[in-house]
Structures are given as C-alpha cells and as structure tokens.
Amino acid sequence: MDQANAATTTNSTDYASIVSKTSINKTATILDSKRNDGVYFSGPALTSASTMTANASGNSYNGDTVTVEEINLTKRSNGIEYTYAEVYDSTAKKTYWIDQRAILASISSQTTVNYQATINDSARSDKTYSAPALSSWSSLTGSTNSYDGDKVTVIASAVTTRGNGTSYT
Structure with missing residues (x-):
C-alpha cells in the first residue's frame, strides 16, 4: 500500500x-x-x-x-x-x-553493593542526584553540595546510557 x-x-x-x-x-x-x-x-x-x-x-x-x-x-x-x-x-x-x-538516560543495569569509599571530587565538581543522573525528570538537576573527602558507604551502582550512546556509572 x-x-x-x-x-x-x-x-x-x-x-x-x-x-x-x-x-x-x-x-x-x-x-x-x-x-x-x-x-x-x-x-x-x-x-x-x-x-x-x-x-x-x-x-x-x-x-x-x-x-x-x-x-x-x-x-x-x-x-x-x-x-x-x-x-x-x-x-x-x-x-x-x-x-x-x-532526553532521559536509560538505566541498563543496577546492582546493590556495600562497600566503604572516600569521595574524591576536588578536580571535578560533580553534582548529587535523587536517582542516577538524567534517568528521571527529578534527576535532571543535581545539588552542588561539596562532599569532597567525605567517607561514605556505597549501597548501589547503576549504569546509564544516554541517547548519544554515552554510558555512565
């Protein structure tokens, strides 16, 4: 037809x-x-x-x-x-x-983890998000709080892929 x-x-x-x-x-x-x-x-x-x-x-x-x-x-x-x-x-x-x-990134994998780490952000100025960055409408904007040097317990890890093919963890 x-x-x-x-x-x-x-x-x-x-x-x-x-x-x-x-x-x-x-x-x-x-x-x-x-x-x-x-x-x-x-x-x-x-x-x-x-x-x-x-x-x-x-x-x-x-x-x-x-x-x-x-x-x-x-x-x-x-x-x-x-x-x-x-x-x-x-x-x-x-x-x-x-x-x-x-617009939004797709979460291709997500795992539960449990380990200690120290945030090293002195040269990057990363933001913190309510979900993996750009994976939801609420995570389009992140907080600019400084956590450089803070000791944290990492409880989850996610891999996201954006519409341009770039992946982030």
Missing part, C-alpha cells in the same frame, strides 16, 4: 491513546545522535492523523537545549506504552514532541 492510501485508510481506532498527561517545567538537552527519534509538531507520535509521520528527525535537534513542558504516556493498540515529551527548543525556536528517551 502506498503512503497516500495508508493515510486515508487509517481510522481513529488505529491511533495510540494518551493515557496520562503531566505538566513539567525542566530544562534539558536533546541527546539523540544514536537513537534518531521522530519529531512531531502536532502531538505525541501516532495519536492523530497529523502525527502518523514524523515532521523531522531528532538527530537534527541533537545537542539543543529545551524546556520540557509536558509529558504524555501513550498506549498503542498492541499494548506497548511510550512516553513523549513536549519541549520548547530555544535553539530551533520551536515546540515539538519527542520520545523521552532522547
């Missing part, structure tokens, strides 16, 4: 449904060089006739700073759920929807 006929035979039951909407106001960066998600101007992917085809490639917005305005959880007819973020892109001067994985 060609694209023209595909668009005319799609009916509203073929669309993904929006399960939930959450307003949010977070600054983030699009990291989509390895994922290359679709960008949609009219709403989350596959939720209406105008979102059945991407308007642009996420790769073309890679590295742009955005303000995340809303999060929508969608559910497709096969039961699979996807979360899309509505963002205002200050670099491109556009508002669009993109899969949240182009």
Whole structure:
C-alpha cells in the first residue's frame, strides 16, 4: 500500500491513546545522535492523523537545549506504552514532541553493593542526584553540595546510557 492510501485508510481506532498527561517545567538537552527519534509538531507520535509521520528527525535537534513542558504516556493498540515529551527548543525556536528517551538516560543495569569509599571530587565538581543522573525528570538537576573527602558507604551502582550512546556509572 502506498503512503497516500495508508493515510486515508487509517481510522481513529488505529491511533495510540494518551493515557496520562503531566505538566513539567525542566530544562534539558536533546541527546539523540544514536537513537534518531521522530519529531512531531502536532502531538505525541501516532495519536492523530497529523502525527502518523514524523515532521523531522531528532538527530537534527541533537545537542539543543529545551524546556520540557509536558509529558504524555501513550498506549498503542498492541499494548506497548511510550512516553513523549513536549519541549520548547530555544535553539530551533520551536515546540515539538519527542520520545523521552532522547532526553532521559536509560538505566541498563543496577546492582546493590556495600562497600566503604572516600569521595574524591576536588578536580571535578560533580553534582548529587535523587536517582542516577538524567534517568528521571527529578534527576535532571543535581545539588552542588561539596562532599569532597567525605567517607561514605556505597549501597548501589547503576549504569546509564544516554541517547548519544554515552554510558555512565
């Protein structure tokens, strides 16, 4: 079936449904060089006739700073759920929807550990987070408290991968 006929035979039951909407106001960066998600101007992917085809490639917005305005959880007819973020892109001067994985890191492994360590942050200025950095909307921003030299008990370790393919522990 060609694209023209595909668009005319799609009916509203073929669309993904929006399960939930959450307003949010977070600054983030699009990291989509390895994922290359679709960008949609009219709403989350596959939720209406105008979102059945991407308007642009996420790769073309890679590295742009955005303000995340809303999060929508969608559910497709096969039961699979996807979360899309509505963002205002200050670099491109556009508002669009993109899969949240182009913004948030995915946790690929997490283990429970129990060992003593000393924080050595004198040359780095790392931040502390409520979860692995950039893996949730609450962990986009970290605290700048200084813990350099503090002795701690490490209780968990996680490996995250960002949309540009970079992994962190």
